[in-house]
Amino acid sequence: MTYRILSLNGVLGYSFPEESLEKAMQLKIDLIADDCGSMDGGPFYLGAGVSAFKKPSIKRDFSLVMKAAWQQGCPVVLGSCGMAGDTPHLQWMVEIVKEVFAEQGIKGLKVAVVESHLEPALIINQVHRLKPLGRMPPLTKKAVQESAIVAAMGIAPYITALENGAQVVLCGRSCDVAIFAADPVRRAMNPGLAYQAGHILECGAIACHPGSGSDCLMAEFRDNDRVVFTPPNEARKATAYSIAAHSLYEETHPVLQRYPEGTLVMAETEYFEELPRSAGIRNTKFVRTPLSVKLEGSRKIGERMVSFVSLRKEAAQSGDPILDQYLVYGLNAVERRRLLPEEVEIGILMVFRGAEEEAVAALASAIKGFMFHYGYPGRITTAGNLSHPLSPLELVYENPAGGFTGLVIAGTREPRFIEQAEKIFTAVIKLGQEQYPELMAKCQVEFIISDRGHPLMLLDTVAKTPAEAVRLHEEELRKIEPYVDPGHPSFYRVSGGEVYEWSIYHLWDDEEAIKKYLFPIKIYEAKGRDWKLLNEIRPVYRDIGLTDYPGNIDEKTLNRIEKVPHEGEPAGYRPLVEMTRVLRSKDAGVNSITYDIFFQTAEDYRQALESNLFTPEAVAKVLGVPEEHIIGTYYCNPCYAIKVSRYREMIAGTPGSPDTFGAQQQMRLELLQIPIYATVRKT
Numbered sequence: 012m013t014y015r016i017l018s019l020n021g022v023l024g025y026s027f028p029e030e031s032l033e034k035a036m037q038l039k040i041d042l043i044a045d046d047c048g049s050m051d052g053g054p055f056y057l058g059a060g061v062s063a064f065k066k067p068s069i070k071r072d073f074s075l076v077m078k079a080a081w082q083q084g085c086p087v088v089l090g091s092c093g094m095a096g097d098t099p100h101l102q103w104m105v106e107i108v109k110e111v112f113a114e115q116g117i118k119g120l121k122v123a124v125v126e127s128h129l130e131p132a133l134i135i136n137q138v139h140r141l142k143p144l145g146r147m148p149p150l151t152k153k154a155v156q157e158s159a160i161v162a163a164m165g166i167a168p169y170i171t172a173l174e175n176g177a178q179v180v181l182c183g184r185s186c187d188v189a190i191f192a193a194d195p196v197r198r199a200m201n202p203g204l205a206y207q208a209g210h211i212l213e214c215g216a217i218a219c220h221p222g223s224g225s226d227c228l229m230a231e232f233r234d235n236d237r238v239v240f241t242p243p244n245e246a247r248k249a250t251a252y253s254i255a256a257h258s259l260y261e262e263t264h265p266v267l268q269r270y271p272e273g274t275l276v277m278a279e280t281e282y283f284e285e286l287p288r289s290a291g292i293r294n295t296k297f298v299r300t301p302l303s304v305k306l307e308g309s310r311k312i313g314e315r316m317v318s319f320v321s322l323r324k325e326a327a328q329s330g331d332p333i334l335d336q337y338l339v340y341g342l343n344a345v346e347r348r349r350l351l352p353e354e355v356e357i358g359i360l361m362v363f364r365g366a367e368e369e370a371v372a373a374l375a376s377a378i379k380g381f382m383f384h385y386g387y388p389g390r391i392t393t394a395g396n397l398s399h400p401l402s403p404l405e406l407v408y409e410n411p412a413g414g415f416t417g418l419v420i421a422g423t424r425e426p427r428f429i430e431q432a433e434k435i436f437t438a439v440i441k442l443g444q445e446q447y448p449e450l451m452a453k454c455q456v457e458f459i460i461s462d463r464g465h466p467l468m469l470l471d472t473v474a475k476t477p478a479e480a481v482r483l484h485e486e487e488l489r490k491i492e493p494y495v496d497p498g499h500p501s502f503y504r505v506s507g508g509e510v511y512e513w514s515i516y517h518l519w520d521d522e523e524a525i526k527k528y529l530f531p532i533k534i535y536e537a538k539g540r541d542w543k544l545l546n547e548i549r550p551v552y553r554d555i556g557l558t559d560y561p562g563n564i565d566e567k568t569l570n571r572i573e574k575v576p577h578e579g580e581p582a583g584y585r586p587l588v589e590m591t592r593v594l595r596s597k598d599a600g601v602n603s604i605t606y607d608i609f610f611q612t613a614e615d616y617r618q619a620l621e622s623n624l625f626t627p628e629a630v631a632k633v634l635g636v637p638e639e640h641i642i643g644t645y646y647c648n649p650c651y652a653i654k655v656s657r658y659r660e661m662i663a664g665t666p667g668s669p670d671t672f673g674a675q676q677q678m679r680l681e682l683l684q685i686p687i688y689a690t691v692r693k694t
Contacts, residue, residue, distance in 0.1 A: 012234055013231050013232070013233055013234075014195065014198065014231070014232040015038060015039065015041050015042075015229055015231050016040075016044055016194070016195070016212060017032075017042070017228075017229050018044060018191065018213065018215050018227060019043065019044075019227055020072070020215040020216070020224060020225050020226060020227065021046070021215045021224025021225070021384065022045075022046055022048065022224065023045045023046070023047040023069060023072050023073065024063075024064030024065070024072060024376070024377075024380075025068075025072075025224050025225045025380050026071065026225050026377065026380075026447075027072065027075075027215070028226060028446075029075060030244070031227040032076070033079075034244070035243040039083075040083055040229075042086055043076055043079070043080050043083075043085060043087045043088070044089070044090075044191050045076070045088075045089055046090055046091055046185075046213045046214075047064075047069075047089050047090060047093065047096075048063070048091035048094035048096055048100070048184075049091060049094070050600075050601055050663075051598060051671070051672050052094065052402060052403070052404055052672075053401075053402020053403070053663055054309035054511040054513045055509075055510070055511050056094045056095045056403070057095035057159050057161065057308075057511070058159050058309035059508075059511065060098075061093075061094075061100075061103075062093040062094045062095075062103060063376065063404065064094060064376055065372050065376045066107060066369070067369070067370070067447070067450060068377050068447070069107055070111065071446075071447070073111055074111050074115070077111055077179075078115060086177065086178050086179065086180065086194075087179045087180070088169060088173075088179075088180045088182075088190055088191075088194070089104070089179075089181050089182065090169075090184075090189065090190035091182070091183070091184050091185050091187070092105075092181055092182060092183060095307075095309075096127050096161050096182070097159055097184070098126060098128045100183070101124065101126065101181065104181055105124060105181060108122070108181065109537075109540045112539050117537065118539060119537075119538065120178050120536070120537045121175075121176045121178050121179075121536060121537070121545070122177060122178070122179045122180075122181065122534070122535045123172035123173075123177035123181065123534050123535075124181050124182075124532070124533045124535065125168045125169075125180070125181070126530065127161045127163070127182065127183030127184040127185070127529070127530060128160070128183065129160040129161060129162045129306060131155045131158065133524065133528055134155060134160075134306070134519065135152055135155050137521060138152055138155060140520070140521070141518065142517055142518040143516065144305065144518055144602075145516070145600055145602040145603050145642075146658045147513075147602060148514075150514075150515065150517065154308070155515070157310040157311070157514070158514045158515055160306055160515060161183060161306070161307050162304045162305070162306055162307075162525075162529050162530070163185060163271070163304055163307065164184065164185050164186065164189060164530050164550075165185075165189045165271030165272050165302075165304070166189045166193035166197075166272065167193075167550040168182060168530040168532060168550040169182065169190065169194070169197075170196065170197045170550075170551070170553075171548065171549075172534070173193070173197060174197065175534055175548065179537075186305070187210070187213040188206050188210045188213060188275075189209065189271075191205075191209035191213060192206045195232055200232050201295070202273075202297040202555045202556050203275065203276070203295035203296045203297040203556075204232070204237070204238050204292060204293070204295050205297075206268070207258060207275060207277060207292055207295045208230045208232070208238045208240075210257075210258060210260075210275070211228075211254055211257050211258060211292075212240075214257065214260065216228045216242050217257065217260070218249065218253055218254055218256075218257035218260075219240075219242045219248060219249050219253055220247065220248055220249075220252075220253045221246075222247075222253070222386055222393055223247070223384060223386055224384035225380070225381065226242065226244050228241075228249070229241050229243060236293060237283075237293040238291055238293075239285055239290070239291035240254055240289060240291060241288060242288065245288070247288070248288035248289075249289055249290040250284060250290050251283055251284045251290045252282075252609075252650055253290065254282055254290045254291070254292060255280075256593060256609055256652065258280070258292075258650075259605075259650070260394070261598065261599050262605065263599045263600075263603055263642050263654075263656035264566045264645060264654070264656070265277075265570055265652065265654045266278045266645075266647065267566050269300075271302055271305075272302065272556065273297055273556040274297070274298045274300055274564050275295070275296075275297055276295070276560065276564060277296075278296075278563075279295075279296065280292055280294055280649065281293050281649075296557060296562075297557065298557050298564060299554060299555065299556035299557060299558050302520070302522045302525055302526070303518050303522075303525075304519050304525055304529065305517075305518055305519075306515050306516075306518070306519050307513070307516060308513070308516075309512065309513060309514060310511060310512060310514045311509055311510070312473070312512050313473045313474050313476075313480070313510045314474060314475070314476060314507075314508070314509060315471065315473050315480060315666075316472045316474075316477075316480040316483075316484040316505070316507060317406060317469070317470065317471050317506075317507045318470040318484070318488065318501065318505065319360055319418065319420060319467060319468070319469060319501060319502040320467065320470055320488075320495060320501045321466075321495070321496045321498075321499035321501045322465075322466040322467065322468055322491075322494045323494055323495070324464050324465065324466070325494075326339070326342075326466050326494040327339065327341050327463045327466045328463075333491070334468075334494070337468050337491075338400055338468070338471070338667075339466050339467070339468045339469075340356065340420075340462075340467045340468075340469070341461050341463045341465065342466055343356075344356065344358060344400070344469065344669055345398045345422045345423060345424045345678075346424065346669065346670075346675075346676060346678060347660070350424075351682075353682075354424055354682075355429055355462065355463070356423070356424045356462065357422060357423060357429055357432065357462045358421070359382075359420075359432075359458055359459070359461075360418065360419070360461070360502075361379060361419040361421070362416065362418060362456070362457040362502075363378070363418075363419075363454050363455070364414060364415070364417075364455045364457075365414060365453050365454035366413075366414050366415070366453070367415070367453060368407060368409070368415045370453040370454055371415045371416070371417040371454055372405065372415075373447075374417070374443065374447065374450040374453075374454045374456070375407065375417035375418075375419055376404075376405060377443060377447055378419075378440075378456060379404060379405065379419045382396065382397060383395050383396055383397055383399075383421075383672075385435055385438060385442075387427070387435050389427045390428075391588070391591060391592065391594045392425050392428075392593075392595050392674065392675065393595050394595040394672075394674045395595075395597065395674025396428055396674070396675075397422060397423050398421060398422050398423065398669055398670035398672070398674065398675040398676075399419075399420070399670065399672060400420065400469060400471075400668065400669050400670065400671065401469075401507070401671070402663075403508075404419060405419050406418045406419075408506060418502060420467075420469055422669075423675050424675065425675065425678075425681075432460070436458050440456060459500055465496070465499055468491065468494075470484070471507070471666055471667070472484040472487055473510050477506070481504075488503070510666060511664070512664065512665060513601045513602075513663065513664060513665075516600065516602060526549075526550070526552060527549075530549075530550050531547060531548075531549060532548045532549065532550065533546070534547075567643065569645075570645040570647065571643060571644070572620065572626055572627075572644045573626065574626050575620070575621045575623055577623075578688075579688075581686035581687055582687050582688065582689045583686075583687050584685060584687065585687055586684055586685075587608070587619070587681065587682075590610055590615040590619065590685065591608055591609060591610055592609050592610070592611050593609040594606075594607075594677055594680060595674070596673055596674060596676040597672065597673050597674055598663055598671075598672055599656060601662050602658055602659050602662050602663070603642060603656060603657065603658050604659055604673040605655065605657075606654065606676075607652060607653075608655075608680065609650055610651040611651075612651070613651060615651070616652075616653075618685060618687050619653060619685055620646055620653070621688055622685045624683060624685060625644050625653050627641040627643065630644055630655050630657075633679055633683065634657065640658045640660075641655070641656070641657050642658065643655075643656055655680075
């Protein structure tokens with residue numbers, strides 16, 4: 012028997028080519044699934060109860076998928092609906108689904124809606140037993156009371172919904188992997204393979220070559236206890252390398268991943284290829300642990316006023332310390348340090364103008380996503396092309412003269428992107444015209460580039476009240492007035508609205524309360540817009556995974572890089588970037604960043620491991636952080652990779668933090684020269 016899951020893209024709303032979906036539908040598909048969100052975009056979306064993706068893009072994706080699934084007769088499973096997955100986000104998604112059902116005449120369909128909202132009262136007296144995931148400020152009862160809180164569900168709610176006949180499953184905040192792993196586990200397939208396949212599928216074709224978050228990926232579970240991945244788009248292929256590489260994505264450890272039901276162990280995983288365009292996995296393990304869930308909480312901390320101010324060339328050369336207080340693109344905005352003489356930094360201010368607010372907001376969201384994930388030639392920073400400092404990512408406001416303007420600020424120091432920037436802009440606009448022609452017809456798009464010669468300051472003022480934010484913002488504008496360049500475009504006094512912070516990022520292990528109170532499931536019979544409630548049920552939990560795994564699952568010691576003794580001085584040096592095929596950074600939670608370095612050859616990999624530049628002590632010096640900020644440095648033999656994980660200086664989305672996604676923090680590693688030793692002393 013062959014069982015197939017189709018993943019639509021990186022996130023519902025990122026779009027995908029219709030041809031990819033049509034190609035996949037030529038096969039028997041057993042499940043269509045998609046991840047609809049994450050914490051990547053910062054704390055605003057959970058706190059404010061709004062989606063990062065706009066209705067036109069979500070509706071476009073879901074309409075195509077629902078039509079295909081209805082014809083195929085397979086279930087559709089969506090998790091983390093509305094980005095943050097709280098009740099407002101879930102209900103927003105439900106309304107879009109109802110609209111699509113009505114338009115497509117869908118009747119007699121069972122729909123499951125699964126909540127992930129957590130009432131503060133449920134944990135207010137358990138603050139002491141909540142375990143922070145990484146470095147978080149001390150958690151107080153006041154912070155809990157002020158927060159919008161969600162729990163990230165595992166596989167049990169999905170399994171229960173499917174076993175009760177749901178043909179469309181709409182869930183709140185979820186572990187990304189659970190969305191894809193639940194049905195294979197329900198069908199008694201190998202849980203290790205199910206969870207790893209889920210991790211590979213949750214980003215769509217990002218796990219392919221060339222990678223893209225805006226395309227599909229299919230997984231086949233086969234009787235011989237293996238899973239094979241194939242992109243429907245014949246312009247892409249899955250390779251043993253690309254699948255192995257993506258298994259490290261957004262995780263702090265290369266072979267261990269923690270989930271509500273247990274630990275995914277990839278220490279013995281084998282990767283293989285099937286010509287011409289497929290690759291697979293086998294021999295992955297899943298180890299049972301006591302049930303726990305990750306809690307995410309966001310609370311309001313103030314109001315925001317923003318200006319995007321063009322500065323004179325002399326500003327970037329002045330050395331004035333006042334400029335270091337701000338993010339200045341062309342100076343210090345991608346990483347919070349000034350450029351070195353050999354580095355280049357650009358800022359990209361994406362400007363969208365149109366008569367309709369929804370169209371401007373939707374196009375800003377779509378083009379920003381295309382720009383972030385566009386696979387240009389020679390790309391090595393495959394986790395994301397740009398740094399985005401703001402949460403929300405887009406600011407949309409009404410112009411006094413009429414119409415609306417949307418602004419998205421981003422930046423990069425990546426030389427390959429900068430060299431090809433104009434070609435990338437052209438390609439991104441073409442994608443917009445192909446996939447969102449109506450939005451493109453309603454809006455004008457402009458990219459304003461800043462650099463060392465034309466710096467652009469992000470002046471971001473946060474205060475308790477709107478009036479105070481305006482007052483303080485005016486004071487800051489007066490401070491920088493000597494540096495302003497009136498000959499280049501600026502955008503002044505844009506209201507950024509409410510500002511939020513991550514207040515909760517903790518593990519809750521009260522198994523009894525989790526089973527009793529979390530993730531209620533409502534089963535409906537849908538007839539177009541009319542949904543009749545049939546049943547309200549609770550998830551049924553089952554034990555899965557190994558209880559007698561003999562291997563090491565201690566993330567502090569497994570695959571840890573140790574110092575190597577050498578005889579003599581290095582025989583020479585090699586630039587790290589010439590030894591690598593991918594060198595990326597990415598968030599691995601709200602308070603950590605992980606770096607993945609994938610080497611060209613086994614020899615390159617060996618030389619890097621023996622260089623002693625990747626021990627925790629050495630990496631701390633390279634990155635310019637205290638050694639206690641290094642979570643760990645690890646090797647990964649199957650894909651010739653080194654992983655470095657560290658804590659952030661500032662929690663993602665905090666005002667002043669330069670890179671919400673953590674996707675452009677790799678330049679200090681890119682600049683490394685690797686010492687090559689002729690001999691290693693035997694110990």
